[in-house]
Amino acid sequence: MGQSTNKPATKDWQTLWVRVRERLRKELGDPIFDAWIAPLTLENWDKDDLKIGAAKPFVRNWVANHYIARIERAFRAENAEPASIAIVVASAPSQIAPLVSKEPVHITPQPVIPPSNVSYMPHVGPEGANSQGQGLWSRMLHPQQTFDSFIPGQDNEFGHSAARAFAEGRSGDLTILYIHGGFGYGKTHLLNAAALEFRKRAKKVLFLRAEDFMRHFLGALYRKDTLNFKEELRSADVLIIDDLQHICRSAATASEFLYTVNALADLRRKVVIAADRAPAALEGLGADIKSRISGGLVLQLAKPDRDTRLDILKHRAAEFGRLRPGVAIPEDVLERIADIEDASPRELIAIFTKLATYADLTKKPVTAEMAEEAVGLRSTGTKKTSIEDIQRKTAEYYKLDVRDFHSPQRARRVARPRQVAMYLARILTTRSLPEIGRRFGGRDHTTVLHACRRVEALCQEDKEFKTEVEFLRSVLTRPV
Known part of the structure; x- marks a missing residue:
């Protein structure tokens, strides 16, 4: 049998690994990169399955729990999409050593438009701090x-x-x-x-x-x-x-x-x-x-009420207007954004920034119709479902405390309802997998994805379980 066509030549994967590492350094910054990414090695790429080596188990676990999604995105940004990426403990020195580019690697930056044009102030540490101290400070x-x-x-x-x-x-x-x-x-x-x-x-x-x-x-x-x-x-x-x-x-x-x-x-x-x-x-x-x-x-x-959400948006609109005088967001559009009850202030500002940036780039006047086109703001007669609602109703149904969903417990009586709640959060809200994971005790996005797939599989296998999930979904989406 010959080698898989998905497996690049050694020279190609060396170059790819250099570019991925350079991209991660730019995204994460030197302190995080040097502590966790720099020691990693590209172990093997066989039949589109990528293995990245870590010297110690705790390094493997930390990278797998905190940086695997960024590593996957970095490979995709370099037009490489392995079927799977695994962080493993390197059993022996890798044939492909961790590479540091001798020549600068030019990477086209992804467009990032900040909510306001600000500079950041360094957090200065004590005089004479050593290199580790500089990382802390x-x-x-x-x-x-x-x-x-x-x-x-x-x-x-x-x-x-x-x-x-x-x-x-x-x-x-x-x-x-x-x-x-x-x-x-x-x-x-x-x-x-x-x-x-x-x-x-x-x-x-x-x-x-x-x-x-x-x-x-x-x-x-x-x-x-x-x-x-x-x-x-x-x-x-x-x-x-x-x-x-x-x-x-x-x-x-x-x-x-x-x-x-x-x-x-x-x-x-x-x-x-x-x-x-x-x-x-x-x-x-x-x-x-x-x-x-x-x-x-x-x-x-506490969660801000509607008036406070609107004040936050007006404040951000005034800031944006000073930077981009040609962009004005009508108050009725701000009110529609403020009406999103399950959105946090951070999420509201993200929606506003997307809309304002869209208006600035297209040079179109901002209207309710444009807001619907740009960020999906829609008025519906259905009940708006939040992750908090889902957690509360699911906990009530399974006779648990909502705090159980945030705990590290893995007992089936807690784990299965938690998976159901994660699944409902994914299909009934617009929240991303990482955001859902954070709302469930700071779990990784891969845990949420596994939960969703597990619930879907169980619905196929167990009619009684499927009835439970559909009942909860109907309760949470019942019209106002």
């Missing part, structure tokens, strides 16, 4: 995400004011601020605003996503350099952690986070945390850290 702050630009509305006015008071030093002896709420409700905006305010007061601010914390900690474990990692964390006047719920997946990182919070609190330094749920609902964290967090200032961001 490399977060870029958004200069326009301030307390003044945050539109809280009636429901979140207290949370906004309290967070501002904490950052301005008007919260007394409190050392911990904990903000929780749904995805896209403005938690990261408030964290960024707090970081800017602390820096105005000459505080040394360390801003990390939970993923960054885990990556640097695991890297320090691998290098046997955890002491330096701990010292870097404890050198901060203010530690800001976004998406804390992801730290809960690892007992080791959860323990290290507890030690860090305790150390900073004992030094009377500040810790600001954001997560998608209340402290008591964080799976994987012990009672000690939950108690420590709950003893601070705990704020919940």
